[in-house]
Amino acid sequence: MRTLLLVRLITRPLFLRRVWIVGERSDTAQDNGLHFFRYVRRSHPRRRVYYVIEKDSPEFGKLRRLGNVVEHSSWRHQLFMLHADVLSDAFSIPYLIPRSWDRFDYHYHLAWRIGALRVFLQHGVHTSPAALQRRTTGYDMVVTSASRETQALREVSGYDEQLTETGLARYDALLPAHGSRTVLFITTWRRYLPSRVFAGQDRRTDTFEGSSYERFTSGLLQSRRLHHVLERHGYRLVFVPHHNLADQFADVQSSSDHVQVVEPTGDGIQRLVRSCDVFITDHSSVHFDAAYLGKPVIYARFDREEYETRHAAPSWFDFEREGFGPVTQTLEQTLDELERVLSGGCLQQQVYQERVQRLFTYHDQHNAERLFEAIEARLAQRASDLR
Numbered sequence: 001m002r003t004l005l006l007v008r009l010i011t012r013p014l015f016l017r018r019v020w021i022v023g024e025r026s027d028t029a030q031d032n033g034l035h036f037f038r039y040v041r042r043s044h045p046r047r048r049v050y051y052v053i054e055k056d057s058p059e060f061g062k063l064r065r066l067g068n069v070v071e072h073s074s075w076r077h078q079l080f081m082l083h084a085d086v087l088s089d090a091f092s093i094p095y096l097i098p099r100s101w102d103r104f105d106y107h108y109h110l111a112w113r114i115g116a117l118r119v120f121l122q123h124g125v126h127t128s129p130a131a132l133q134r135r136t137t138g139y140d141m142v143v144t145s146a147s148r149e150t151q152a153l154r155e156v157s158g159y160d161e162q163l164t165e166t167g168l169a170r171y172d173a174l175l176p177a178h179g180s181r182t183v184l185f186i187t188t189w190r191r192y193l194p195s196r197v198f199a200g201q202d203r204r205t206d207t208f209e210g211s212s213y214e215r216f217t218s219g220l221l222q223s224r225r226l227h228h229v230l231e232r233h234g235y236r237l238v239f240v241p242h243h244n245l246a247d248q249f250a251d252v253q254s255s256s257d258h259v260q261v262v263e264p265t266g267d268g269i270q271r272l273v274r275s276c277d278v279f280i281t282d283h284s285s286v287h288f289d290a291a292y293l294g295k296p297v298i299y300a301r302f303d304r305e306e307y308e309t310r311h312a313a314p315s316w317f318d319f320e321r322e323g324f325g326p327v328t329q330t331l332e333q334t335l336d337e338l339e340r341v342l343s344g345g346c347l348q349q350q351v352y353q354e355r356v357q358r359l360f361t362y363h364d365q366h367n368a369e370r371l372f373e374a375i376e377a378r379l380a381q382r383a384s385d386l387r
Helices: 002-015 032-043 060-066 075-082 103-114 147-156 169-173 212-221 224-233 243-249 268-275 286-292 304-310 331-343 350-359 367-386
Strands: 019-023 048-053 069-071 084-089 117-120 141-144 163-165 182-186 236-240 259-261 278-281 297-300
Touching (some): 002 075, 019 075, 032 048, 032 060, 032 084, 032 169, 048 060, 048 075, 060 069, 069 075, 075 084, 075 103, 084 367, 117 367, 141 147, 141 367, 147 163, 169 367, 212 236, 212 243, 212 331, 224 259, 224 331, 268 286, 278 286, 278 331, 286 350
Parallel strands (some): 019 048, 048 069, 084 117, 117 141, 141 163, 182 236, 182 278
């Protein structure tokens, strides 16, 4: 840390203009980080805004067309971190820390001396406010999309004036695409099951095989009834497991050529959401995106009690009273609802349309612009306070 502080002092004259760093997980560019970075590069090309990502990531080459892409943990990345005015990430700021830096030492000896504005771009509407505690995350800005979300976070998270209700940057690209006769099934992860996030850690988890999660997903993928429903109506089902649990489905077999398991890269998930005709999920916050687009949603909450007691913090969002579609608990109920939606032409019912309109603060393509202006305002206020 002493060496880094010395390097920062020596190189300071090279960084009189502000440096902003944007990222997500170290190997991805598919969420609010990507969309915010894309907006800044196109609308404010003279800004020194850089996206940090692993060089061997499939998205690295595509991002280079936007310019200002930096290899994660390279000497440029480390140098920019020493002079960053803004650190913004859609998952967690630690993803932006170079691998050779000790995280503890960085937080306690370096981060506060640099004083970068720490911005949580979010990776969805935050439904479990108790899981985001200011004392452990320490963000200077937290992006929200709805007044209910903002209020819930204000009540239990310790965040207050840091909450910035601009809407998610990725919603700027949430424009309906032509239907693809696709039923999209996206699940979230479970912290009590084996996952990538715990790889290499000596952590005890339940066995995946035989879990309620495995029984429902396998039952759906191998369901003969699902095959007949899809075949009769001329649709296919695309299953996207959460990134953290995707390894569990590497060799999964379905009972139908109408069913496909994929793990998209880049902004592939958003393309799938935009073009799908029906959206099914367990508890994934991507349902907000689908409903925002006017897609019919089905909530297959097959393990609700287990999920809410062992994985998720309490939520302000009530799926039955505020959700954007019917809630099911069993495989057969889920297939009943799917058949009803397909038979009805895949239309979002009016009651759910009204819930969407009530929930979101903004329904436009200016989310990234509002976020940019909010960051600028915070930086200006900081500069004023230091005078």
